[in-house]
Amino acid sequence: MxxxxxxxxxxxxxxxxxxxxxxxxxxxxxxxxxxxxxxxxxxxxxxxxxxxxxxxxxxxxxxxxxxxxxxxxxxxxxxxxxxxxxxxxxxxxxxxxxxxxxxxxxxxxxxxxxxxxxxxxxxxxxxxxxxxxxxxxxxxxxxxxxxxxxxxxxxxxxxxxxxxxxxxxxxxxxxxxxxxxxxxxxxxxxxxxxxxxxxxxxRGSAQVSVEARTLEADKHSGLYGGAAPDARLALIRALASLHDDNGDVAVPGLRREEWTGSSYTEAEFRELAEILDNVELQGTGSIGERIWSGPAITVIGFDAPNADAAVNAVAGAARAVLNVRVHPGQDAEEAQRAVIDHLKALRPFGVELTVTAGETGNGxxxxxxxxxxxxxxxxxxxxxxxxxxxxxxxxxxxxxxxxxxxxxxxxxxxxxxxxxxxxxxxxxxxxxxxxxxxxxxxxxxxxxxxxxxxxx
The missing domain is CATH 3.40.630.10 (Zn peptidases)
Structure with missing residues (x-):
């Protein structure tokens, strides 16, 4: 050559x-x-x-x-x-x-x-x-x-x-x-x-753990359900507050901007993500804005019994782990703190949540x-x-x-x-x-x- x-x-x-x-x-x-x-x-x-x-x-x-x-x-x-x-x-x-x-x-x-x-x-x-x-x-x-x-x-x-x-x-x-x-x-x-x-x-990344504790031990749902606070329901209510009705992240302080570069079409994204035909995409805005220049919060772990082995009990404790994807230009610890502050301010059914910071990595x-x-x-x-x-x-x-x-x-x-x-x-x-x-x-x-x- x-x-x-x-x-x-x-x-x-x-x-x-x-x-x-x-x-x-x-x-x-x-x-x-x-x-x-x-x-x-x-x-x-x-x-x-x-x-x-x-x-x-x-x-x-x-x-x-x-x-x-x-x-x-x-x-x-x-x-x-x-x-x-x-x-x-x-x-x-x-x-x-x-x-x-x-x-x-x-x-x-x-x-x-x-x-x-x-x-x-x-x-x-x-x-x-x-x-x-x-x-x-x-x-x-x-x-x-x-x-x-x-x-x-x-x-x-x-x-x-x-x-x-x-x-x-x-x-x-x-x-x-x-x-x-x-x-x-x-x-x-x-x-x-x-x-x-x-x-x-x-995008950057941050982990957040959130826990609800309400009872010293699980209790029979027939005897106590309806008045004994269910930790799992409290946690689910808190997690639901992370997104609005469109599926967009609703946590104040997380950076999101319009994406102006190349991107997938919605049809391409549906195919790549293998989204079922009768299911709508989550969120609003362009695909690039949703997956690249905007935040995402995903529940990557949730403590719960297997549905096939369900027990009639009010849960006394529940815990979830969140993965937060962060705008490339936002400090990951700053974004993590925004999520933690949001969750700590909640009192779902009067239950105080314990929120813990995990690993972070900047974008x-x-x-x-x-x-x-x-x-x-x-x-x-x-x-x-x-x-x-x-x-x-x-x-x-x-x-x-x-x-x-x-x-x-x-x-x-x-x-x-x-x-x-x-x-x-x-x-x-x-x-x-x-x-x-x-x-x-x-x-x-x-x-x-x-x-x-x-x-x-």
Whole structure:
């Protein structure tokens, strides 16, 4: 492959097309390895995936490859550096991960999850989209440049992202290891196939526990029901106050704004969320406003007997755990406090509630309009042949917040090879081969665009 830094769009597209059969073969080889990094699963596949990626990196011309072993963690982090053409070349850190979630729901898969299957222009298998396709697209971009890109590339490929990632905290304590001018976090994708998308925001998260206690012990509902205060009913009444009649969050102090970027249509969202035909969507406003730039409160735990083993008793105690999703620009502890204050002010049927703060994690809002952002937006637009849009993520990615804290001056870019229909973490996870090709092309173009922008 040529190493000229003045490669044309057409040259890069042509070389990606020539590489694509090998990239597909590489992805299949990685998907075939059940690299699950959690208790109860063997560690040998993790190290097999690690070793195969190292071999692929060497084949792509990468010479400086090291392992970062973090105490108490099993899977090593692959660290690699590909020097740019000069010391003045900008540095781009590229992150993704090679571990995957389990696929215990084998009966729901059309083909075995760790036997990669190619059909209808897609590769099916656990980890195909999350996030082995992103590893392959990074490798492909380096191969396009013959292992000599016009920027310095630092690779950080984690092996324990899905369960107990040390990178939720490690970058903040070791910022020098992650120093870069720009970062590409390739653990996301586009809103839908054929529509290139940069993720520019992630909601934060906070946990809140709320408890009602009314009796020393449960009492017979026939003898005491009607006058003895039912803790479960009191708690349900309190939880109902968190939303208005439309299903919008009704807690004062939680930030919500209009979403103006790309988003799902209501029909797409219904399909992706598998909402029953006779059920309305919750809340008002655009889908993007409801799931990205507005708050959400979900009851994720509730103490109650199983309905099949119900007992005729007035409950003396009840407890629920709430997950609060927070606007990307709002401090998660501030939002948590708003929910706690709201619940503490209630007295459902005269019952005082005990409300406890749990874990919090701030959201992320990217800086847009910088040289790296503009270079990436142009690269995605060229690769896909469609104007790149912006979306957000409803779930938090602690790594992104950790990197932003560790290296705040670096531009953070979130884009990748997957799309909203990839069914990551679910049965029949897949990545479209065309999206893999376009993501590879976009990364190769980004290297060129960003190098040129930083020279001007």
């Amino acid at each position: 040529s190493t000229s830094t003045s490669r044309s769009d057409a040259q890069i597209a042509s070389e990606v097309a020539a590489l694509l059969p090998d990239l597909v073969a590489d992805l299949k080889a990685l998907v075939a390895i059940p690299s699950i990094a959690t208790d109860g699963y063997p560690t040998e596949p993790l190290f097999a995936a690690h070793d195969l990626i190292v071999d692929m990196l060497r084949d792509a011309g990468v010479e400086r490859i090291d392992d970062l072993v973090i105490e108490g963690k099993t899977a090593p982090v692959i660290l690699a550096t590909v020097p740019g053409p000069s010391e003045s070349a900008p540095t781009v850190l590229m992150y993704t991960h090679y571990d995957v979630v389990p696929a215990d729901d084998v009966e729901l898969w059309d083909t075995p999850p760790f036997e990669p299957a190619e059909r209808d222009g897609a590769i099916y298998g656990r980890g195909s989209a999350d996030s082995k396709a992103n590893i392959v697209s990074i490798l492909g971009a380096l191969r396009v440049w013959g292992g000599k890109p016009p920027v310095t590339v630092k690779l950080v490929l984690e092996g324990q992202e899905e369960f107990g990632s040390p990178f939720d905290f490690y970058p903040v304590k070791n910022p020098e290891l992650f120093a870069a001018d720009a970062m590409v976090i390739a653990d996301v994708g586009s809103v839908r196939p054929g529509v290139p998308t940069l993720t520019v925001a992630l 992320f809002a990217a800086t847009t309009g910088g040289p790296a952002f503009d270079a990436a937006e142009a690269a995605l637009t060229t690769a896909w042949g469609a104007q790149a849009g912006e979306m957000a993520g409803g779930g938090s990615i602690p790594l992104v917040m950790a990197l932003d804290t560790a290296v705040p001056e670096a531009e953070k870019l979130l884009f990748g090879a997957t799309d909203g229909y990839a069914n990551i973490h679910g049965p029949n996870e897949r990545v479209l081969i065309d999206e893999l090709a376009k993501a590879t092309e976009a990364k190769a173009l980004f290297f060129r665009n960003y190098a040129e922008a930083m020279r001007s």
